[in-house]
Amino acid sequence: MFNKIIGQDKAVEVLKRALIQNKVANSYLFYGPEGVGKFTxxxxxxxxxxxxxxxxxxxCGICPSCKKFLSFSHPDLIYVFPFPKETNKPDISIEGEIKVEKILNEYKAYIDNKISTPWKEYFFSKNIGIRIASIRMLEHRVQLSPNEGNYKICIIEHADQMNIKAANAFLKTLEEPPEDTIIILTTSKPNSLLPTIISRCQQLPFHPISKNKIEEKLLDFETLEMFEAKMLARISNGNMEKALRLMEGGKIEVREQTLQFLNYIINKNDLKFIELSTQFRTSKNLTKLQEMISQLIIWMSDLAYFKHQQSEITNLDKTEILEELYDRNQEVEDYAPELINFMEEMLQRLNGHVNPQLVIIEIYNRFTDIFCM
Ligand SMILES: [Zn+2]
Structure with a gap:
């Protein structure tokens, strides 16, 4: 089943070799960007x-053991991930029993999502973290013999979210791991881990997935047009989960709005634009605005390719809009890179506490300066 992992040939090769030579390490750290296959x-x-x-x-994916792993029900799988805390007392017993019903329900919903649609984000109701109670449970369980398998497998996902107490407690397990236990940490922020944790693990880097590989995978679904797959592959920036999420929801709506935005610029329809911008008054539609800006960046790069390298264009079905924009200002080599930088800055700014509506207004003004002279 390792061939299902896309774009991580090196990491997979290292692991396959370790398996064949019977030299699997006691502890691994899988690090790299979000959505590239570390957990899988x-x-x-x-x-x-x-x-x-x-x-x-x-x-193999089909023997009883593999099946239990795939449904997260194997008794030798110890899976630790950040989740919310309800009371001041430990919410989880050392046997792994979750005592608070509300948390238990969220825990189950998270696992269900992980099994059926792992690319979807699951939003917990409260602040999440990996806390000492989870590590105590892990400590307890690694001391027991394996139930059915040869080895106990501990996966600590988003290991950077261990609080300091949890990290220090975990370090003790990592220093003297029982022989029949394999510990795998995953993180997209290795710098947030204790250096003593990092140095005790065999480190395996994971990389962003190439645009072509993402495009190929998306086209497997057969619900997408070529240009859509191309667009999503570019927007997702090497993150397969993001590409799949975008494919599922909202992308068509966001694309429609981005087209509207460009049409309002072309027709200098300020009133319509203001109407469109009101949905961004609060941060409720923040993700949508971020997607819209990412799509605008692609539109600008399309415009830069428009005259001389049409093969690079993503929005191939809407070249009339590119034509219109190009006709209005042919100094594309000057303004396109600048506009792209500007929009990337705006994306950064949206990560802070700014009013999203002000951001889209600023972008609109910048576009009208360039295309409505
Ligand atoms: Zn199997």
Whole structure:
């Protein structure tokens, strides 16, 4: 099943070799950007170690052990991830029992999502973190013998979200891990981990997935047009989960609005634009605005390619808009890079506490300066 992991050939190769030579490390740190397969690889490694099939085809995905891993019900899988806390007392017992019903329900919903639509973000009701109670549970469980498998597999996802107390407690387990235990940490922020944790793990970097690979994967779904796959591959910036999320929801709506925005510029329809901008008065539609700006960046790069390199254009179905914009200002080499930088700055700014409506207004003014002279 390792061939299902896209764009991480090196990491997969290292792990396959370790499995074949029987030299799997006691602890790994998988680090790299969000949405590139770190967790899936960790799960597959755990599956492969306990799989019943012949070595070469592990993990097979169909033996009883693999199936239990895929449904997160294998008794030797110890899965720790950030989740909310309800009371001042530990919400989770050392046996792993979650005592607060509300938290238990969210916990189950998170796992269900992870099984059926892992690319979707799950939003917990409260601040999340990896706390000492989870680490105590892990400590307790690694001391027991494996139930069914050869090895206990601990996956700590978003390990950077361990608070300091949890991290220090975890360090003790990491210093003297039981032999029949494999610990895999995943993180997109390795710098937030204790250096003593990092140095005790075998480190495996994961990389952004190439545009072509994402495009290819999206086209497998057969619901997308070529230009859509191209566009999503560019917007998602190497993040497969993001590409899949965009494919599922909202992308068509956002694209429509981006087209409207460009039409309002072309027709200098300020009133209509103000109407459009009111949905961004609060941060409720923040993600939508971020997507819209990302799409505008692609429109500007399309414009830069418009005259001389049409093969690079993403919005191939809407060249009339590109034509219109180009006709209005042909100094594209001057303004396109500048506008792209400007919009990237705006995206950065949206991460802070700014009023999103002001951001879209600022962008509108900048566009009208350039295209409505
Ligand atoms: Zn198997």
């Amino acid at each position: 690889t960790a799960l597959y490694l755990g599956m492969a170690i306990n799989c019943h099939s012949v070595l070469e085809t592990r993990p």
